[in-house]
Amino acid sequence: MDSTRKSILIVLSFFSIYCIWGSTYLLNKIVVSEVAPFYLASIRFFCAGLLIFIIAKGLKLSLKATPKQLRNSALAGFLFLVYGNGVFVWALKYVDSGFAALIAATQPLFVIFLMRILQGSKIKSKSIIGVVLGIIGMYLLVSQDSLELNSESIIGIAMIFTCVLSWSYGSIFVSKADLPTSFFVATGYQMLFASLFLVSLSLFFGETWKLPTTWSSKAQWSMLLLIVFGGIVAFTAFNYLLKEVSTEKVSTSAYVNPVIAMFLGWYVLDEQISTQSLVAAFVLLMGVYFINSKKKIVVFSRFKRNKVQKIKN
Template identity: 25%
Template sequence: MDTVTKRPPKWLIIFAYLMVYIIWGSTYLAIRFSVETIPPLLSGGIRFLAAGAILLAVRLFQTRELPTVRGWKLAFCASLLPFAVTYGLITTAELVVPSSIAGIIMAAEPLWFCLIGWLFFNGRKPLPHHYVGLVLGFVGICVLVAGDPNVELSFESKYTLWMLLLLLSTLTWVVGAFISANPHIHSDTLTASGMQMLCGGAVMMASQYAFSLFTGNYPQFHAFSARSAMALVFLVFLGSLVAYTSFLWLMRVEPANRVATHAFVNPVVAVLLGWLIGGEALHMNTIIALPLVIASVILLVREKPEKNS
């Protein structure tokens, strides 16, 4: 006889969604605050080293399943794109680009998940409404970039360059996400995630000190502001531990397309917090691009309903 799996309490599911919706959407502003006085690679390195160490320690205490040497090698390789490269670009870009703009650009991830998954990772072929979503997402990003008053059509403009690098980071995150799903890293998903965060954070820290060695400009810890430090604590405990583990848990107990709705809630939260708390201006291009990107994500995460047998 099949055993009936007990569904988690509704309040717990709602709480997990709120953590993913609100906290992940607020991380863009937290990143902007953290890099005000903390070097970007150091900020990201501390964030993922601390979060990875905590998550890994908790899971190893619970499971008693130690990672293998092969698992660590795979975790290191899998951590490079989604953590070291992607967050290295995001944290550095937010020295120049407002957090609200970064949040909208990062909402392009489902576009890449749809295309990259189909073309290179044996994913499902896009349905007609997915193509509409792809077009809307592309148009939304173009409106955001072309209509931003700070953008200059020149690669000499740091602002324009970092906006394009933010768009590149959405691609590196998606490719890295497919690679990091390797089941040979560790049988426990949370342990594997902790290993990858730890490796990614170590690479970011090493990159920061290699850069400092080259330039002679070392981080001055006494110069870090209280706001930057508090933002970094928020990113470690809420952004990387609470929200991320809530996301992984939801992926086990809820339909994937429903969990994916965070992708069109997060940019709304990022824009509102950037405006209300961060003092960021709401330009017309942002107001036009936001609904286009949200509509794109809704179409991209929507699956064709299965026929009843």
């Protein structure tokens, strides 16, 4: 693949995980108001995984995978889709979609420190600034006087944080794991394994299963969008990016998704947006800029240059 085509693919992939995933908070919120959360997620990922394999066969992509690749796919599916997404959708029953997305903005913080602990990776100055801005944005979000929390919403918020941890560890794992060569096929395996886990959870918790034909048209269309765009398109793009760019840069989707989710929640579901939430959104986006920017920080570069000159003199 030539560099120009690769660059375009990377940009389109970032657009997918930034914008499409930003809308999935709203879509999940709509469906989960009518459908049990684990049942919802199992349908979504089974249909998406099945469609991926049908398309892959049409494109004549190899579906072969070694036992190790299958095990890694199953673990990735659990970390991302069963816990990271399935439990997250459950928590949306108790937390507004925009607010939940903003909590998920802590993901880059988890990723950076997990990479430091697990891989000994050096934390870059720009990443530190980005994470600090993320923390400030989160503080502005949760410290609002207008925020009303009850015991159920507190449990929901706590579970969302564990979901973010699961997703963050999964991002680091997949970036190094032995998976099927095709990103498309690897995504399909992860989704099918996840759907099996989720069906088991749904049965274990005794969820009520309702045929999609009994859902409202709003829920049906939301599910279709979740399967095609939130599942097939965005998650394939996510798996591709984890192999092509640094994990901490991929994790910045967690900073952009909340802004999109917050405005969609306000526009479609009449969820409230305060001035402080808008400020928090701006600060979070600044955090993305610092983590993704390739430019050197002028202050640090000048400091280093002056230090070198003094030593030479």
